Amino acid sequence: MEKIVSLSKRRGFIFPSSEIYGGFGSCYDFGPLGVELKNNIKKSWWDEMIKKHDDIVGLDASILMNPKVWKASGHLTAGFADELVECKKCHRRFRLDETKGDPLSFICPECGGELTKPRKFNLMMKTFVGPLEDEASETYLRAETCQGVYTNFKNVMQTIRLKIPFGIAQIGKAFRNEINPKDFIYRTREFEQMEMQWFCEPKKAYKFFDFWLKQRLNWYYDLGINKKNLRTYEVPKKELAHYAKRAVDIEYKFPFGWQEIEGIHNRGDWDLSNHSKHSGEDLKYDPSANSGQAYFPHIIETSVGVDRSLFAFLCDAYQEVKGGRTKTTKSAKELEVFLKLHKSLAPVKAAVLPLVKNKAEIVKKAKHVYHTLKPHFMTQYDETGSIGRRYRRQDEIGTLFCITVDFDSLEKDDVTIRDRDTMKQERIKIKDLIECLKK
Numbered sequence: 001m002e003k004i005v006s007l008s009k010r011r012g013f014i015f016p017s018s019e020i021y022g023g024f025g026s027c028y029d030f031g032p033l034g035v036e037l038k039n040n041i042k043k044s045w046w047d048e049m050i051k052k053h054d055d056i057v058g059l060d061a062s063i064l065m066n067p068k069v070w071k072a073s074g075h076l077t078a079g080f081a082d083e084l085v086e087c088k089k090c091h092r093r094f095r096l097d098e099t100k101g102d103p104l105s106f107i108c109p110e111c112g113g114e115l116t117k118p119r120k121f122n123l124m125m126k127t128f129v130g131p132l133e134d135e136a137s138e139t140y141l142r143a144e145t146c147q148g149v150y151t152n153f154k155n156v157m158q159t160i161r162l163k164i165p166f167g168i169a170q171i172g173k174a175f176r177n178e179i180n181p182k183d184f185i186y187r188t189r190e191f192e193q194m195e196m197q198w199f200c201e202p203k204k205a206y207k208f209f210d211f212w213l214k215q216r217l218n219w220y221y222d223l224g225i226n227k228k229n230l231r232t233y234e235v236p237k238k239e240l241a242h243y244a245k246r247a248v249d250i251e252y253k254f255p256f257g258w259q260e261i262e263g264i265h266n267r268g269d270w271d272l273s274n275h276s277k278h279s280g281e282d283l284k285y286d287p288s289a290n291s292g293q294a295y296f297p298h299i300i301e302t303s304v305g306v307d308r309s310l311f312a313f314l315c316d317a318y319q320e321v322k323g324g325r326t327k328t329t330k331s332a333k334e335l336e337v338f339l340k341l342h343k344s345l346a347p348v349k350a351a352v353l354p355l356v357k358n359k360a361e362i363v364k365k366a367k368h369v370y371h372t373l374k375p376h377f378m379t380q381y382d383e384t385g386s387i388g389r390r391y392r393r394q395d396e397i398g399t400l401f402c403i404t405v406d407f408d409s410l411e412k413d414d415v416t417i418r419d420r421d422t423m424k425q426e427r428i429k430i431k432d433l434i435e436c437l438k439k
């Protein structure tokens with residue numbers, strides 16, 4: 001875990017937010033490589049949902065919504081509250097389910113002090129809209145992206161002329177005033193979700209649940225996640241969220257243990273029926289005009305955190321080789337780190353390296369290659385340090401291909417291209433490079 005946090009900072013994946021002011025709570029910023037990785041994960045998820053299926057469309061709803069939404073959804077009542085206990089000695093606060101052993105023994109897991117009785121703590125983040133901080137302008141930063149989908153259910157269905165079953169996919173920020181954010185970017189107060197809401201006939205909901213669970217597991221497998229590090233967990237009935245009829249968590253084996261990265265939920269008709277009741281808008285689906293058989297569609301939701309899945313992908317890709325994979329440089333004696341990220345997730349696809357930096361023609365040619373590739377692939381140019389060091393720097397961030405311009409390149413107009421995983425090198429004509437990399 002420490003190694004991954006340190007690599008993330010050192011190589012520009014993830015920085016603590018407002019670091020020059022000592023950081024801020026559990027907030028993190030994604031650096032130049034982090035934002036590429038994040039965008040690649042989002043693109044992969046979006047393509048999986050929208051391009052792979054005929055019957056899923058996208059949406060981008062606003063973060064701020066009419067506060068009545070949160071009343072209807074049940075978020076302002078006990079439904080969206082964690083039980084909180086506080087240590088009378090060190091004053092740290094914990095979720096009741098985090099206290100070790102029997103929670104009713106009320107012993108602080110940090111200092112052994114006595115804990116207070118549990119009380120409900122709502123996770124919604126309050127904010128004020130408009131110039132006056134009075135009640136009329138009070139609302140919340142959304143705690144989940146899906147409510148914007150439910151309030152737009154009719155808009156989307158009518159404008160795109162969709163018939164049930166269909167899905168609406170959305171990626172966006174969500175905010176929760178977590179009692180105990182922890183484990184780097186695993187649990188934060190601001191995070192991003194990728195959610196898909198699947199609207200279907202009530203009697204088909206259970207079948208679709210299994211279908212979507214399988215689809216979601218396959219997404220991780222297709223992106224190269226080690227099967228041994230992924231498992232599912234059927235949430236027991238008594239632990240289900242207020243809206244859920246069934247929930248299965250997809251869990252990843254993090255360095256700190258098995259933890260949820262995605263939830264698949266059968267939300268029944270909770271959302272559409274409650275929004276109908278509270279808004280007065282009829283959100284039933286009628287199979288054909290005035291059939292007399294209108295019903296509230298049931299919803300199967302797949303919900304994954306961008307940040308949590310990114311963390312899982314990073315942990316899964318992290319590899320260490322003692323003594324190095326290459327024995328050709330002095331640095332090979334050190335511990336070699338490489339990130340075996342899937343090709344579609346790797347933040348940098350190619351790095352262009354002039355063999356030496358004191359030979360003007362080689363540098364000129366290398367820069368030409370770099371500028372040729374850059375519009376097509378995320379490409380870096382690196383001329384500092386020995387070639388062995390530069391390969392290792394690129395391996396450490398998961399760069400797929402290192403392209404070296406050497407003395408032969410000046411005569412033959414070609415380069416060597418080195419594969420990250422096999423470390424095999426091939427000579428390729430510069431004019432064929434784009435096609436070769438695409439392939």
Ligand code: ATP
Pocket residue numbers: 144176178185186187188189190191192193260261262263303304305306307308309
């Ligand atoms: P947890 O039990 O970990 O609090 P949850 O069951 O409340 O999570 P959901 O409401 O099902 O989570 O949210 C769906 C997904 O959103 C989670 O699987 C996770 O990937 C992401 N997520 C939820 N809360 C956070 C958070 N505080 N920080 C980062 N990601 C989060």
